[in-house]
Amino acid sequence: MTRSAPLLLSAPAVALLGGFVLAPLVLLVRVSLCEPAAGRGFYTPDTFTLQNYARLFDPHHRSIVAFTVGFALAVAAVSLLVGYPLALFIRGRADRWQPLAVGLVLIPKTAGTLAAVFGLQRLLPRGLVSAALTEAYLIVPYAVLVLVVQLRAIDPTLTAAARGLGASRWQAFRRVTLPLSWPGVILAGELGLAWGIGAMAGPLFLGGPAEMTLAVEVQRQAFEYGRWPQAAADAVALAVLALLALAAARLRRSP
Amino acid sequence: MTRWPSALGWLVLLGLLAPVLHTAWVSFSPDSFLTPPTGEWSLRWYRKFAEDSRWSAAVGRSLFVAAMSAGVSVAAAVPAAYAVKRARWRGRGVLLVSLLLPAAIPPAALGMGVLPLLHRAGLWGHPLGLILVHATLGLPVAFLIVRTHLTDRLAELESAARGLGANRWQVAWRVSLPLLRPALAAAGVAVFVLSVNEAFVTLFLASPNTETVPAVSWPELRHSPTPVLAVASAVTAGLGAIGMVIGIRLFGRPAR
Structure with a gap:
């Protein structure tokens, strides 16, 4: 096997894992740091708060x-x-x-x-x-x-x-x-x-x-x-x- | 071992089937109580199930999503299994753990993360989103099944073919794929069954346009179970059981 072969072989699985495990987890953390929705939508983008974590306690x-x-x-x-x-x-x-x-x-x-x-x-x-x-x-x-x-x-x-x-x-x-x-x-x-x-x-x-x-x-x-x-x-x-x-x-x- | 414990063991194994069999039994009830038929059995709720367009659409969608995700999952798992089993490289350990990760993350946590992701990507309410998510959830089992079949014997046959002058594609097409066919089929069936049953990530993702059978049935089971739901459960169980039998036949000995 050449040096790049493992990378090529694992590329499809890595794409799936990156797209549907890693990316969701990153986004999950981001959303958890947002303010709740004001009005429509499910959360307020581009805000930062730790209150949701504080509430865990x-x-x-x-x-x-x-x-x-x-x-x-x-x-x-x-x-x-x-x-x-x-x-x-x-x-x-x-x-x-x-x-x-x-x-x-x-x-x-x-x-x-x-x-x-x-x-x-x-x-x-x-x-x-x-x-x-x-x-x-x-x-x-x-x-x-x-x-x-x-x-x-x-x-x-x-x-x-x-x-x-x-x-x-x-x-x-x-x-x-x-x-x-x-x-x-x-x-x-x-x-x-x-x-x-x-x-x-x-x-x-x-x-x-x-x-x-x-x-x-x-x-x-x-x-x-x-x-x-x-x-x-x-x-x-x-x-x-x-x-x-x-x-x-x-x-x-x-x- | 004496005969007694043996009979007891088989009895316990059959006892584990009791809840599933009970559901199937209830589905033949002639009345609308959720109890097994006392006198005669009836196909009344099966008729109702077949006539309800919401259920038939869900069954069709479940089968479609399951077939597609099985294909995608196996197609990704096979080369990944080669990369883990055959090559020595730096990312190997990380890849191995990552391939098993979808089975370790609680479905509710993954679902909650995929929900905003699909919203942003505009894939929410699109079967493609569901297919790719189910394919990812199937990676661990598909990978594990394929990996057990990448034996040293297969490697020897592959290198023998190379030695006899076959190029990489000929080896893959004429040697590896035919020999791996049982593994591919078993992995495909496993992911298919997993997708048909997958409920808890799907609950977060299903919109009215992408409802699969579990997405319709789980909320109903929670709030107002009906005899039709017993039919739906029995039908999915039947599909899964058929899949299992085919899978075991193809895979040979599942315990290894």
Whole structure:
């Protein structure tokens, strides 16, 4: 490959990422620093204020942020607690059944988020627990996928050797399988945390008025109140929290 | 492993399908309550769904946007995967992280940023805006799928073809593309399904002219769910499930 080849090859993807990830994020920060609209429009261009960020620290927003973080921790924990045994189960199947098992796990998420949430809304009462379960339900497929990949990479002769040396089933799991699958647990956990922080479907469709996450607040500020600058500041906080969740787990992995 | 835990495991896997199956069941209800049919099943709400021009327009638009964004996403992901996997260069790490970034940013944050952007660019209310956004959201999954297929064996075959005198384009056209076809198809299906389901960025972007199925259904689900909505959910789930089956067939073993 010549020296300019990688640049040329990545140009289309870079254009998409620049145009629809980087540019929106830059504009998001800019709008969050604007005064709210006076009269028509959604914000007042070419103004500069920090008031939208100051408002992030009022009691209303503080409780939303605290709730969002707690909610995300619960969602990540639930999706790991459900996802890990499921991944172990799938890993234990014969090779020919594994695609079917993985397909079953993926269907609720990829085949119909709408159908899943519609069904959950009929089956569960509204409330905090239902909101968290719904969000975890949407994240579990990814957790399982990550963990299955990690578990498959473990040499099966290692557990057999541990058993042969006299370890009980539980000891073999505790001392061999679990430590070797730990990177997958961390990855699934940090993804669950980041997606839990962005939670919108669970709180919006199965939560009550008390289940207010930052993502729901962004949507409310933007469409119910038409306050784009405040919505943008909330969205910046949301993105920062999600990226912090990803970074935090990563830092702990390599001390 | 004994038989008991195995049966339990399969039961849990099937149990995860319960909410989706419940929705499909409700969609056959003869009355307007959101409960499953007790006596006879009816296609009443399916008829209503088919006759409502708002829904049929949304379905058409969803399929169009999904097909286009799948094409754009895969076309961008393939060369990017080559750049990450095959070449050693300085921007490699940054590119790798950036390609995965769309999956990590909360949809509400991205949607809130894309909203003013499309407003300014005059693309708000234009399907092109939605297509490009969905293509970007599909990059992580398309990239990951294609990357797993860029094996050492493929590299050997490519260099063998070069050694036998084929030029760059002939290698791409006669060797790489045919061998990568399952990966391209699987990636395309994955982005297609993602686009059909994508709701939370789309909520920020859909105007009455660009309403996709999720953009019509999510607000309805929040404020006044109807049996027609159950039909719409069942239809998207069906489309997605068909896509999944095709994808798994093409991709072979999805767990790797």
